[in-house]
């Protein structure tokens with residue numbers, strides 16, 4: 001053939017997954033202009049994963065099968081194509097090396113601060129240094145937890161039995177002195193909602209109705225556990241409500257975050273929290289509801305201040321500005337997909353970008369610890385220790401967590417701050433052919449940099465397709481999430497390489513000459529969110545006036561330095577409640593959380609006088625905080 005056969009099959013937005021019509025784009029090798037042809041394929045068979053559809057762009061397979069999100073026909077022709085340099089760059093990602101790296105990282109069990117994690121860090125550092133990339137390994141203090149053996153015995157109908165259980169992180173130790181009591185099932189709707197309202201009073205309107213009880217429930221809300229404790233419960237058993245898998249998922253329940261403030265110390269559980277799988281949970285709940293069930297729980301658990309490691313690699317650029325990229329190395333067990341895949345992805349990116357000749361900005365890669373056993377302590381501590389350089393020069397934070405899992409063909413949730421949304425969405429389209437939608441504020445996934453005002457570009461990427469057999473029922477995570485079963489082989493190299501290309505392409509485009517963040521989108525989102533809140537019990541008109549006035553004056557104007565100064569304040573207003581040099585804790589999700597959360601709680605009713613008073617005054621203080629940020633923008 002005289003020219004390379006490249007074709008792209010684009011499905012109509014209106015076609016369902018069973019029958020489809022399509023536009024076929026063909027492309028000459030030498031030119032990036034797209035020739036469109038249209039062909040209706042109405043008689044084709046049903047589409048699905050593994051049905052032999054391979055979409056190819058520039059020789060790079062970028063999508064196998066067809067998920068539910070498809071490229072819209074109204075894509076402006078040519079604008080979503082890769083240029084020659086991008087194709088060449090992406091073709092330089094080595095899938096064989098990524099899989100070998102993943103296999104090596106997944107060999108080790110990697111709890112935070114463990115020898116296995118240190119081995120995995122050493123392996124990644126060795127790979128980088130062999131390719132001439134300098135690395136730095138340091139340590140930082142973290143408030144961590146560790147858990148071990150757990151046992152559950154129970155008595156029902158005169159019979160004694162035992163069932164498998166695990167103890168969750170930050171629980172008080174219950175090994176030498178087990179907890180024993182009458183079990184009671186409390187449905188999630190009998191706990192207060194996971195809202196700031198609980199923090200404003202901290203006494204339960206239900207009184208001490210769970211005195212001496214062991215609570216069974218299907219929610220893992222931190223507020224529910226605090227409420228159970230306030231109502232006198234001795235322990236809390238989280239009954240996994242999703243899939244039928246009999247492995248028990250491990251986690252921790254607390255509203256704290258990383259490098260905590262003194263007042264946050266109270267946010268850690270004061271009663272032990274255990275977890276059981278769904279079949280066990282259903283059996284226990286039936287026994288508790290059917291008569292008398294007594295449970296004895298034992299579990300080894302320890303919380304302590306411990307030094308955790310950090311591995312960094314830095315690729316310098318032609319300016320002091322840099323992109324921060326991170327993935328957590330620590331894992332509940334072998335953590336092949338959570339987060340061996342993310343660590344291998346970051347290694348692949350570091351090696352590929354090291355070969356890029358011209359970098360206008362630096363790239364700083366971090367392999368975090370303290371994510372799984374210390375609530376994002378690695379990223380949170382980094383925000384604390386590197387505050388000034390992040391504030392002055394960090395362009396954005398790029399985070400990879402759980403990419404490349406089996407069954408995760410869905411790239412439709414694009415998680416980024418508004419100023420990076422267009423870039424992220426375009427990269428998703430160009431790499432996967434899927435049309436992503438903006439995901440609202442994300443209050444997890446090592447997003448420890450909002451207080452500084454640093455934007456995010458990719459918080460996660462591939463997600464399980466809803467209904468996937470690899471999912472845990474209707475839950476968002478795979479059935480092996482946070483268990484011993486997250487081992488090498490749970491990944492899908494095709495998905496993982498799509499993730500790699502997506503992150504590489506998005507990052508490469510930030511390095512394009514003349515790139516500037518889309519600060520206008522951030523201004524618009526903030527003003528839009530403030531307009532929604534205005535008049536809901538508080539007037540924001542004066543604050544809005546200052547923001548609107550300065551949007552016209554500042555948005556889309558100036559160079560990087562000027563825009564970053566504005567972006568810092570806009571992110572702080574949109575995502576945070578606390579000052580830049582502190583860390584917000586996890587209290588709920590919402591834009592402008594300092595206002596949206598208390599105003600929603602006040603509008604919801606059912607509050608004590610004390611909670612109403614506290615939340616009302618808090619909202620006024622937050623309004624004042626927004627005015628300070630608006631006036632700082634005015635002085636730019």
Ligand SMILES: [Zn+2]
Nearest residue numbers: 338339401402
């Ligand atoms: Zn993870």
